[in-house]
Amino acid sequence: MTTSSLQAIKRMPEVELFPYVELSSVNGVHTRDTSVLFKSDGYWQSDGMLPHWLQLTLPHGILLKELSVLLICPEDSNKSSIQLGSRIDHSYCPRVVSVFVGKSRRNLQQIRSLDMGISHEWVELLTAEDIANHSNTALGEVSTIRIEIAHNHMSGQNSRVAQIRIKAAVPGGDHDFQTFLMPNIELFSTIAQRITLNHIIQEFDYIREGSDNEKLALSYINNRYMPGDDETKSNTALSLANKYI
Numbered sequence: 215m216t217t218s219s220l221q222a223i224k225r226m227p228e229v230e231l232f233p234y235v236e237l238s239s240v241n242g243v244h245t246r247d248t249s250v251l252f253k254s255d256g257y258w259q260s261d262g263m264l265p266h267w268l269q270l271t272l273p274h275g276i277l278l279k280e281l282s283v284l285l286i287c288p289e290d291s292n293k294s295s296i297q298l299g300s301r302i303d304h305s306y307c308p309r310v311v312s313v314f315v316g317k318s319r320r321n322l323q324q325i326r327s328l329d330m331g332i333s334h335e336w337v338e339l340l341t342a343e344d345i346a347n348h349s350n351t352a353l354g355e356v357s358t359i360r361i362e363i364a365h366n367h368m369s370g371q372n373s374r375v376a377q378i379r380i381k382a383a384v385p386g387g388d389h390d391f392q393t394f395l396m397p398n399i400e401l402f403s404t405i406a407q408r409i410t411l412n413h414i415i416q417e418f419d420y421i422r423e424g425s426d427n428e429k430l431a432l433s434y435i436n437n438r439y440m441p442g443d444d445e446t447k448s449n450t451a452l453s454l455a456n457k458y459i
Contacts, residue, residue, distance in 0.1 A: 218268055219344045226383035228279050233270040234243040257287050257376040266373045275355035277383040281340035284377040287341045305370025307332050313340050332367055
């Protein structure tokens with residue numbers, strides 16, 4: 215991601231998202247409703263030994279602006295300082311956390327590892343700047359986020375997370391269209407062409423293996439930059455489609 219793209223993301227309007235959530239475990243006496251992580255009146259608690267994890271999946275790639283967590287329930291902030299300083303409360307609080315992002319659960323890349331203090335405020339885990347430092351997360355788009363908890367404070371084993379907040383940038387205007395949307399449109403167009411022509415070859419077995427027709431089709435499928443201008447490429451695809459469909 216270029217510096218100009220990063221600055222563009224920062225200027226964009228933002229929207230809060232509510233992803234599909236998967237959890238490593240859930241304590242039996244607590245709710246299994248994952249929407250509790252987006253409300254102010256509860257928390258998720260793990261069940262078992264460390265490490266624990268939370269995986270957030272969005273239906274499509276987003277331009278992530280911020281990923282934050284609230285570690286301690288809001289109602290706990292109203293308790294006495296003695297209660298808040300107790301060994302039990304602190305033992306549930308995550309300390310070492312790693313954040314992974316990607317465009318699918320099979321292609322996750324670690325972006326950050328944090329050693330966090332005990333906080334009653336929102337803690338920022340990830341920003342657009344963090345993603346910009348990793349070239350494999352093209353254009354800052356992610357659709358899967360995984361939060362892994364390696365250690366708790368006070369050597370605790372079960373972890374609690376009160377809330378999660380994801381903010382995404384919303385592109386708009388000619389500049390954003392050219393920078394962020396056009397590459398996806400071009401990619402979709404290329405994939406569509408490959409699928410169409412590959413289908414022709416696979417489904418019509420009368421295209422003889424090793425024939426000139428097969429070589430012509432494969433050269434177009436495997437090399438989107440085959441010699442010739444756009445009109446020549448389009449005519450090639452059209453002639454193949456007319457011949458074999």
